[in-house]
Amino acid sequence: MTAAPDPPVALVTCLHFPGSRLAGAIARLEDTSPHVSEIVVVLDGVTDDERREILEWAPLLPKVRILQPRSPLGVANARNLALAAVTSEYVWFVDDDDEWVPDAARVVADSLADGYDVIAFRARYRDHPDSAGRVVDGVDESRGTTAREARRMLLDGTLQGFLWSKLFARRVLGTDPFPDLSSQSDVVGVARALARSHRLRLRPEELYTYVNRPGSITRTSALRLQNLARASDLVVEALADDADPAETDHFRAWFSCSGTVRTVARQRVPLREAMPALRDAQRSARLLARRGVRGDGARMRLELAALRLDPRVAVILGRFAYALLDARRAFRRRAS
Known part of the structure; x- marks a missing residue:
């Protein structure tokens, strides 16, 4: 019996001084490798020991590509760099310290085959690793919808601007969709992708868990609060034509x-x-x-x-x- 082909999905993650989380990140990438067509990892700031461990591990998985910018780019620019290297039809952005269903791309394979521009599934949030958490994105229904409705859902909060709860067709992301912001660049990228989209698929499956840990981008007290207003302006700008x-x-x-x-x-x-x-x-x-x-x-x-x-x-x-x-x-x- 012929094995099912790999889903045409590139998994993208950007490592930024992962420390003790590195082993878990590598294990999750290994588990996901059989279920995607490529994995793109950006070393957006790592120690010498971390770099050595990653470069020794990467050749063991032929699907893994390592990108090494000369200096840290920040999460938005690192994602843009990774996107430029993607060759697959779809892209899934994940955070290295979160948890996800390794074969998620196979779970939504029928939606991939139907050629939707964006596939949105449900995601859970945990405020610490031991909590049960709560659903923070997606809807409990399975249906296709127009991009116009999806854009309305983003504006009213029914769909959130998280990247990791969505698979994007590479064609709707364009070039450098993420603005150079230290936080909140993800919602702008989502809005820009939806502005280029025609059809979106809603899926009820919970396929991702965001674990909010000390030191994460949205948790640190050094958060640049003005990014909320700037991102808001950019989202409105992206969706202005039909909003x-x-x-x-x-x-x-x-x-x-x-x-x-x-x-x-x-x-x-x-x-x-x-x-x-x-x-x-x-x-x-x-x-x-x-x-x-x-x-x-x-x-x-x-x-x-x-x-x-x-x-x-x-x-x-x-x-x-x-x-x-x-x-x-x-x-x-x-x-x-």
Whole structure:
């Protein structure tokens, strides 16, 4: 019996000083290798020992290609570099310290064969390695949809801007889809890909788990908060041709305004460091309120109202809400 051909999918990951996570990353890549057509690994900052271990391992898997920039590029530029080297029909971006179903590309093989521009599946988030987590992206249904609807789903938050919960046809990614931002470049890349797309497939399977660890891009207190506003502008720019102004205003409200408050509150970014971005978010929230955008749901309405009044009040309320949430989750873990 003839073995099924490898799915035409390139797995892309960018390593940035993985340390103790390297062994796990290598094991996951080995497990995934039989189920993709190529693996592209960018060494975007590694120690000499890490480089040596990777270069000794890579020849054991013929599908692996190692890219070694002369100096660290940052995650966005590293992904652009990897994309330029991809030869497969589809691309799947993963983070080396997360977890995924190794044969995910085979699970969605029928959607690959149908030639969809983007295939979106469900992903789970865990705030630490031992938690059960929760679903943070995707929908619990299996159907095709137009790219126009998919773009609306991105703007209203039904689909999130995560890369790892989607397979992209190489043709819709174009050249350098990720802007040179230290964070939030992924949502811009997703928006730009959707702007070039015609058909998207929604899948109900959970195929990826994002494990939020200390030191990750979105968790560090050194996060450049202004990236939220800049990414918001770039997403709106990418989707401007067929997006309704009310849809883009709503996106700015939840992604940039509420997103800034929640990031500062959740990651406990010092207020002195966060105030420039919070003041920008306050001005944006006030402008959106004059257009009639005050948020969907009680929590978002409260966040935006507090932000318009005083960003410090919004952050204090946010930190209190997260403290209650953490206490409730800790109680449930102990009870189970």
